[in-house]
Amino acid sequence: MVERLSVGPASVSELAKPLPMTLSAVIQHLKVLEEARLVRSEKVGRVRTCTLEIGTMIQVERWIAERKRFWERRYDQLEAYLAQTASEEKGR
Amino acid sequence: MVERLSVGPASVSELAKPLPMTLSAVIQHLKVLEEARLVRSEKVGRVRTCTLEIGTMIQVERWIAERKRFWERRYDQLEAYLAQTASEEKGR
């Protein structure tokens, strides 16, 4: 759904069409995305049009960047640990 | 548990002692770890001693390295997309 919305705004049923689930389920997903401020939506007549919240996406981007740094540190630690353990194994 | 085992082999109850759950739960976790070949264990008398499977850890390490590369590509794509979208927004 986020991928579809990254192409441009879409109505609820446009979002639901390619998905193997009911409209109800899609609305429930959308509710979560709106609560998380990843999606904004506006209802005109009977059609609700949804768009990606670029601002939040950028926050997500920053969050990911931090996690990535954290992850790389952890990864280097694991590498160091395995290298150490491997040499200990050899030493016996 | 994996962290504890990275220090060295341990019995089931040694692994369970610091954890806020029953021995039963720990055994169930261990079963999963053994099925995943992350842990090897051997029973001598009534004590089962568990060790980390370094070989599998190294495979995990490689898998992580690949995911990391994949993730970085996706991340760069997201960055590019957001940059593009931001400039389009400005253009209006």
Next chain:
DNA sequence: TCAATACTTAAGTGAATGCTACAGCATCAA
């Protein structure tokens, strides 16, 4: 021999997840 220790197994529990089914309610077009 018998109690303590170390583990094992099966069955059940409670919360969360991701749905569907169904009964609506506006809105729009004819």
Next chain:
DNA sequence: TTGATGCTGTAGCATTCACTTAAGTATTGA
């Protein structure tokens, strides 16, 4: 004004998860 369309809300269901409880078995030390 009526039927179709687009969406909404609620109830219920199946599954999964991460446990606990309880009832074992096997081993060990005194």
